Amino acid sequence: MTEGTQDPNNSDPHEPEEHTSAEPVTGEIPAVVPEASTPPAASEPAASESFAIGQEVGGRFVVEQLLGTSEGGTSYLVGEQSTGRKMVLKVLDISVSEETAYQSLRDQIKAGSQIRHKNLVQVYGLGREGNAIFVAMEYVEGQTLSRRIGKRRDLGQNLGPHSVLNIVAHVCNALEKIHETTIHGTLTPLNVYVTTRGKVKVSNLVFGRIVAEALHPQGEGLFIRSNFAAPELQGSVAALSRAADVFSLGLISCELLSATALEGQGAVIREQALAVAGRFGEKFAALISRATELDPARRMGSAAEFRDTFTDMVDEMTAAAGAEESDETDLGVASIDDAEDPAASPMVEAAPAEPAPPPEPVEEDPFARAARILAQKSSPQAAQAPKDTGEARYLVSRAGLDYGPFTRDQIIDQLYKDEVDEFTSVLDRITQERVVLGDLVIFQKAIAEYVPVREERRRREQEQRDKVVKSAKTAGKGVMVLGVLAAVAIGAVFGVWWYFIRPAPTELPMDKLFVDLSAQYHMEPPPREFDKVAVDNDLLALIFAKDEPAAVRRAGVGRRRGGAGGAGGAGGAGGGDDDDVSYLDLGGEDGSEHVLSDAEINNTIRQSFGGIRQCILAEFKRDPGFKGVTVQFFIKPSGSTGGVKVAGGSGPVVECLTTRFRGMRFPQHSGLNKGVTYPLRLQ
Numbered sequence: 001m002t003e004g005t006q007d008p009n010n011s012d013p014h015e016p017e018e019h020t021s022a023e024p025v026t027g028e029i030p031a032v033v034p035e036a037s038t039p040p041a042a043s044e045p046a047a048s049e050s051f052a053i054g055q056e057v058g059g060r061f062v063v064e065q066l067l068g069t070s071e072g073g074t075s076y077l078v079g080e081q082s083t084g085r086k087m088v089l090k091v092l093d094i095s096v097s098e099e100t101a102y103q104s105l106r107d108q109i110k111a112g113s114q115i116r117h118k119n120l121v122q123v124y125g126l127g128r129e130g131n132a133i134f135v136a137m138e139y140v141e142g143q144t145l146s147r148r149i150g151k152r153r154d155l156g157q158n159l160g161p162h163s164v165l166n167i168v169a170h171v172c173n174a175l176e177k178i179h180e181t182t183i184h185g186t187l188t189p190l191n192v193y194v195t196t197r198g199k200v201k202v203s204n205l206v207f208g209r210i211v212a213e214a215l216h217p218q219g220e221g222l223f224i225r226s227n228f229a230a231p232e233l234q235g236s237v238a239a240l241s242r243a244a245d246v247f248s249l250g251l252i253s254c255e256l257l258s259a260t261a262l263e264g265q266g267a268v269i270r271e272q273a274l275a276v277a278g279r280f281g282e283k284f285a286a287l288i289s290r291a292t293e294l295d296p297a298r299r300m301g302s303a304a305e306f307r308d309t310f311t312d313m314v315d316e317m318t319a320a321a322g323a324e325e326s327d328e329t330d331l332g333v334a335s336i337d338d339a340e341d342p343a344a345s346p347m348v349e350a351a352p353a354e355p356a357p358p359p360e361p362v363e364e365d366p367f368a369r370a371a372r373i374l375a376q377k378s379s380p381q382a383a384q385a386p387k388d389t390g391e392a393r394y395l396v397s398r399a400g401l402d403y404g405p406f407t408r409d410q411i412i413d414q415l416y417k418d419e420v421d422e423f424t425s426v427l428d429r430i431t432q433e434r435v436v437l438g439d440l441v442i443f444q445k446a447i448a449e450y451v452p453v454r455e456e457r458r459r460r461e462q463e464q465r466d467k468v469v470k471s472a473k474t475a476g477k478g479v480m481v482l483g484v485l486a487a488v489a490i491g492a493v494f495g496v497w498w499y500f501i502r503p504a505p506t507e508l509p510m511d512k513l514f515v516d517l518s519a520q521y522h523m524e525p526p527p528r529e530f531d532k533v534a535v536d537n538d539l540l541a542l543i544f545a546k547d548e549p550a551a552v553r554r555a556g557v558g559r560r561r562g563g564a565g566g567a568g569g570a571g572g573a574g575g576g577d578d579d580d581v582s583y584l585d586l587g588g589e590d591g592s593e594h595v596l597s598d599a600e601i602n603n604t605i606r607q608s609f610g611g612i613r614q615c616i617l618a619e620f621k622r623d624p625g626f627k628g629v630t631v632q633f634f635i636k637p638s639g640s641t642g643g644v645k646v647a648g649g650s651g652p653v654v655e656c657l658t659t660r661f662r663g664m665r666f667p668q669h670s671g672l673n674k675g676v677t678y679p680l681r682l683q
Contacts, residue, residue: 051076051091057134058127061089069093071221072211077139086139087124090207091132094214102133105210109135112206115181119174121193121203135207142195149189149256161280161314162427162434164256166395166402167192170200171249172307178205179242179303185209187248188228189255213237228252231266232296242303243296249306250291267294283313311400315434397425397434405429411437412446418454422447526643527634530675536602543613544628544682596635596669601676604666612680615656619649628681629653631661634673639666642673648681 051063061078064086068075073090080087092105109126116122122138145167152159171192178184184191186208193201208222215221216237223233228251230244254273255262257280262272270292277288287309293299300306394411395402406414414420415437422438437443605612619626629649633641644661646654657680 050074051089051129051132056081057089057129060127061087061136063089072215073207088137088139089127089134090137091134092211094211102128105133108206108210111182115178115205117174117177119170119200119202120177120205121201123205123207137203137207140193140195140201140203141197142193142201144190145192145194145252145256146189148194153259153261158259159256160432161257161284161310161317162402162432164253165310165314167194167200167256168249168253168310169307169401171202171252172303174200174202175245175249175303176307178202179245182206183209183240183242184245185233185240186212186222186226186229187245187252188222188226189252192252209240227262227265227269228255229265230296231294234266239296241296242301243299246291246299246301246303246306247293247296249303250288253291253310254288270294281313281317283316287313393429395427395429396420397427402427408442411443415443415446415450422451525673527673527675530632530634530677532677532679533601534598535679536606539602539606539609540680540682543609543616543680594667594669595671596666596674600667601635601678604664605678608660608664611660612657615653615660618656619653622652623650626653628679629657631657631678631680632676633661633678634675635666635669636673637669637671639668641666 051057051066053063053065055063057063057078060082061080063076063078065077066074067077067088072093074093076089076091078087078089079085106126109123112123113125121140124136124138127134127136149159171187175184175187184202184205186204187202191202191204191208193203195201212221212223216223223229223237228248230239230247232239233244251262251269251273254276258272258276262269262276264272273288273292274285277285287306290298290300291306300309390407390409392405392407392410394406394408395404396406396411396414397403411420411426415422420437422436424437425434426437426440427434428440438447616626616628626649630647631644632647633644635641641661641664644658646657646661649657
């Protein structure tokens with residue numbers, strides 16, 4: 001049996017249980033098998049490794065329940081260990097023989113995870129556990145359109161254009177977002193959910209297309225057997241386009257309106273859809289005809305065009321369709337306001353703060369029962385002025401979509417809060433009449449009482465605003481006048497002081513105008529000559545060793561255990577033997593002058609061995625043929641460095657070594673700044 005038969009038992013593996021939404025996972029699901037590991041064998045399908053209840057998957061999830069299996073995949077309910085959130089893992093039952101194929105899947109899933117919309121079941125990422133490759137998805141509370149419409153048919157309840165539009169408009173919104181970057185390809189009533197909170201979610205983005213494309217060469221998959229697949233997809237997956245999704249969209253609309261399930265494929269099911277659409281007028285039949293053209297080039301261009309045309313058609317046919325829609329019920333779909341999306345997760349429905357409402361009762365829908373009772377009454381006055389039964393029967397129209405349902409008291413409460421007014425369009429779900437709120441007799445008394453109060457309040461608020469503006473303008477003029485008067489008074493006082501009171505200036509000798517700072521600050525100029533230091537070859541060998549030599553680990557080059565004579569490099573190890581302290585000169589305490597030796601310079605550089613070696617090793621990774629650089633700098637009498645320049649290397653190693661040498665602290669010495677050329681390269 002194909003999807004179009006609406007068998008309640010024929011359901012997506014994501015359907016059987018109530019689903020909970022989850023916050024989005026940042027990035028992709030980490031692959032359990034390392035990148036260097038052997039890829040899954042081609043002869044072993046991914047889903048052959050089934051998961052057990054309680055099994056840990058990917059080091060991140062714990063399996064809680066098997067949700068079901070479908071063509072190309074097995075679905076599991078899992079909990080994320082770090083947060084406790086519920087998710088769905090869909091294990092691919094298709095072979096992935098090469099690592100390049102796995103990388104291609106990961107790229108497709110990653111692209112799909114970037115598409116976020118309130119009417120989409122969020123795709124989170126791709127993971128791997130042994131030979132099993134799985135896709136992580138949002139877990140949604142609710143049921144598929146297929147199951148819901150099947151239950152309604154069992155009860156003899158039908159949907160009309162208003163209710164179908166309220167569902168299909170959300171599907172169109174999701175497709176419009178998807179079509180910005182990709183195609184859904186496997187849109188069916190089994191892949192559209194109505195949550196327990198009345199929101200529409202389109203599922204199986206990317207996953208469904210991947211499975212359908214993989215099974216197509218064997219003559220299997222949704223492109224081949226689905227009632228709702230565009231006919232051109234049976235011949236080639238290359239024919240997948242936005243027009244294919246529009247074809248599915250047109251058939252789903254007629255499926256929701258039909259009292260019986262649509263069957264067949266291609267031209268056969270199209271004829272059935274056109275017959276259903278013809279019941280609702282020529283304009284609706286023309287809409288479905290354009291959407292389901294067998295030639296994709298002749299179909300309408302987008303889901304947005306389908307939604308807008310559907311909306312205009314429903315608005316025009318409201319009055320004429322009343323008799324045919326008197327038995328209409330709905331699926332409890334509430335419109336989703338854009339402003340309700342959480343800022344931190346703009347495209348994923350936030351988990352409800354309270355427990356989800358219980359499932360809808362199986363017994364006859366009260367709105368359908370009330371509609372039939374009302375249809376049997378011949379009194380037009382009774383239809384125009386219904387009694388308030390406390391039922392949530394009114395839908396409020398905002399931005400072209402219906403919100404609700406609301407009771408009479410809830411509508412009046414919105415009126416008092418100025419969320420609606422007497423000109424707001426309201427749909428009575430029992431009578432199927434769409435009128436402005438002020439034309440409904442049941443609200444006219446409340447409107448007549450509230451509107452004068454509202455207008456009086458608005459008048460007082462406007463008067464108060466006018467007073468504030470007038471007061472601000474008056475105050476501004478006063479401040480400006482006072483400012484001008486104050487400026488004139490200050491100017492007059494200053495003029496009197498300048499011309500009559502100010503003492504005559506006395507001339508200051510030129511030698512007093514300049515301060516001699518030489519006694520406090522003595523700054524030596526940069527050296528004109530730079531001495532080439534005799535580099536310690538053992539130190540160079542350790543620095544340029546590509547492996548971790550035993551000498552480095554054993555000697556702990558640069559780790560000194562005592563005062564190090566002013567040495568202290570930037571982030572490196574120390575150096576040298578603990579008894580080698582010949583460079584710890586105190587700078588002439590006995591009155592003699594001290595001149596830095598090459599050994600002292602090498603010992604100080606040795607203390608920064610670790611940091612310098614990190615710079616060199618990083619450059620080896622970028623350039624295996626790297627031979628070294630030449631570092632030029634000068635040492636101030638205080639021991640600090642200046643004028644560091646690195647020649648012969650690329651940008652990263654130059655920046656790294658410049659930072660290391662700037663942080664070095666050499667022994668203090670006498671005389672001027674000492675210029676040093678240090679050949680840090682293999683000999």
